[in-house]
Amino acid sequence: MRLRVLLLVCVSSIALTPAWAKETIVEATSTIDGVIVHPDAATVTRRATIDLPADAATILLKNLPFALDADSLRVSGEANGRVTIGAVEARLAPAEPQAPDTAIEAKLKQLRAARESQQVTLDALAAKQAMIARYSQAGPEKLGPETRPLAIGEWSAAFDAIASALTRTGEELRGARVKAKELDDEIHALEAGTGARATRRPSREIAIAVESASGGRLQLSLSYLVSGAYWRPAYDARLETGGAAGKPQLEFIRRAAVTQNTGEDWNDVALSVSTTRAHRGAAAPEVQPQRVSFYEPPIVYAPKAAAPAPMERQMRRSAEAPMAAAAAPEPPPAPAPAEQQTAALESSAFQASFKISGRVGAPGDGTTKSFILSSRRMTPTLAARIAPALDPTAFLEARILNEEDAPLLAGPVAVQRDGMHVGQSRIAFVAPGEAVELGFGADDKIKVARAPVKRLENEPSWFGQTKYETRDFKTTVENLHDFTVPVTVVDQIPFSETTAITVETLPQTTAPTTKQIADKRGVMGWSFDAKPRETKELRLAYRVKWPAERDIVTQPAPIAPR
Incomplete structure (x- = not known):
């Protein structure tokens, strides 16, 4: 009968004790069996099968992710006989150098040789272009043989020959530069790839101390939380x-x-x-008492040289289904929609x-x-x-x-x-x-129009008088559908949080169905069924009053996020 392993799991960040260090090291290969992905992390479950020797041993699991949370590490297992799991250690494994890719190195050697050859061509063309340019700068009296001045009738042919030579050489030089640029880009891309593969990213190793009286096969399960997912x-x-x-x-x-x-x-x-969420927190925050007292100005002392503040770092780190076309004499069946898994x-x-x-x-x-x-x-x-x-x-x-x-x-x-x-x-x-x-x-078949009916402001003539502003709007809704449509119109008036400013709704306002929508002060709604070809009119009028010696401003109020 298979017996459940006695679990004595202890996650430790210190090195194994000398007693364990002398025991047999068993390197095991584990595979990922299941993953639970959270909105901010993932819980990974690995499985491994190990043939244990008799007596004490240390199971070593390599190449686990660096972002593994050691505090979340949990180990369990099942075995044929009695097995005791002791200390569990999660340690950092340094990055290991990797052998270079011989195929890539051979390709790089070939490209570098081609680039050197191309550089010789570039130098030769550049020298040829410079020589033609120097020849073109000589006077006509020096262009003829035996230092005889060139005849005026031969100047045009000389100019054409120089222009043709410069054009041909310039085109050859441009093509050679393009080829050199392509070689440079290919070399840099390969060098960057080999540099990225030169060393592997650091990983973690898990050492698990076990003890078995008679040896046997152990089915090991390892789970941990990992960020980056x-x-x-x-x-x-x-x-x-x-x-x-x-x-x-x-x-x-x-x-x-x-x-x-x-x-x-x-x-x-x-x-x-x-x-x-795995990292949201397990308990509500603790509410601390607050004390109110009179403000005391701070005592100012002589300034001292400020020490540099420490820098804070934040660590942050479908299967295609092949379709086979069956050749059959009878017509194919009607296509059916594919089911979503x-x-x-x-x-x-x-x-x-x-x-x-x-x-x-x-x-x-x-x-x-x-x-x-x-x-x-x-x-x-x-x-x-x-x-x-x-x-x-x-x-x-x-x-x-x-x-x-x-x-x-x-x-x-x-x-x-x-x-x-x-x-x-x-x-x-x-x-x-x-x-x-x-x-x-x-919905383009519902026509909406909103227009101001009246806007009135007074101009106070003496100090202490009240200033007011009256606003009146009419909203027209017309249903052009041939069926009834439920309609909700949402509008607003400003609200005041001080007694010196008052806002009152005027009698001509159409009574709203909802006086306050979603706990938003001043936001109201009118709900009705608009019949086919029916036109509905809504009125919204209000007056704002405030002391004449003050100015007011209307701005959006902050809304608490959900």
Whole structure:
């Protein structure tokens, strides 16, 4: 019977004691079996099979990632007999030089010889060009043989010969320089590649002290947290409006873009993505008491030479399915849409993760790989949303409910409406059971106009008088569809946080359906069903009063992020 190993795991950063150092060293090869990717790290599980000798031994696992968190290292295992796991040490392995690539070295030698030969050609052409230029600068009286001046009728032929020689030599020199530049670029590229491969990045070694009375086979499991890996959410929202008769349908696809640069490839692993952040913290921050007292000015002493402040460093570090064309006399079957492979949701009361189907891989060079986590079809609630003070355009909006047990993390949303891409939006964090509104582009069959009706300001004639400003706007909404459309108009009036400034809504204002939207002071909304060819008018009027000796300014108020 296989017995569960007695685990006495102790992660240590000090060297092995002399007693362990005399024991047998067993170098083992481990493979990555599973990875859980968090939004800010990854938990890696390795497996190894070791044939243990009798008595004490030290298992040595090499070439583990440098970014491994030694505090998160955990070891467990199973064996045929009784095996005790002792101290576990995570130590830094220095970078090892690599033997040069002989093929690349031979290519470099060949390129350097060609470059030297090309330099000889460049020097010769440059000397020829300089000689022709010096000959062209001589006077006509020195161009003839036996120092006889050249006849005037021969000057034109001499000029043409010099020009032709300079042109031909210049073209040859330009081509030789281009060839030399190409050789230089190729040499530099190869030299840079060999320099990058000259040494491997530092890694870690794990030494595990074990003791077995009779020896046997040990199935070892090793898990650790590693930085340099993360995943980011992305979403697709595809809306089918259905027109006047049909019901709208929305397909919402959740994706995960996995990126890792840990220095090790994840090949043929069981991959999961978790919504839990590994480095977020385990407890709420401690609230400290605050004391209020009168301000005392600091005592100023004679200045002293300031010591340089220490510098702070922050460490930061799809499978294609081949299609076979079968030659058959009968007509091929009608094409069917390919099914999207999705992940399995594993959720609990406090966390959720998605397990990617099958065994997949992710390269360790920072390449991003995308996976579909889930795809759901739902019936949304459609409405037109208008903010006429900012944009006189009606935008189609769909309200959906997150019915999954996993939250929707903040991320971009690619939006399609009736098969057409209409833009990209973004959602904030959406908890399970919470609703979210998604925009699906402009609705050109709803006409919107907003115009000022009246603006009135008084000019005080004496000190202490109150100054006021009255604003009045009319918004017109016309539905050109042949069916009823729910519409929400959002507008605003300023608000004051001081008693010296008052803002009052005037009686001609159309009563809003919602007096305050999303806890935004002064932001109100009017919701109604716009019937076909119906025109709706809304009025918004307010008055601001303040002391005449002061000036006021209207500016956006800060909004707390979600």
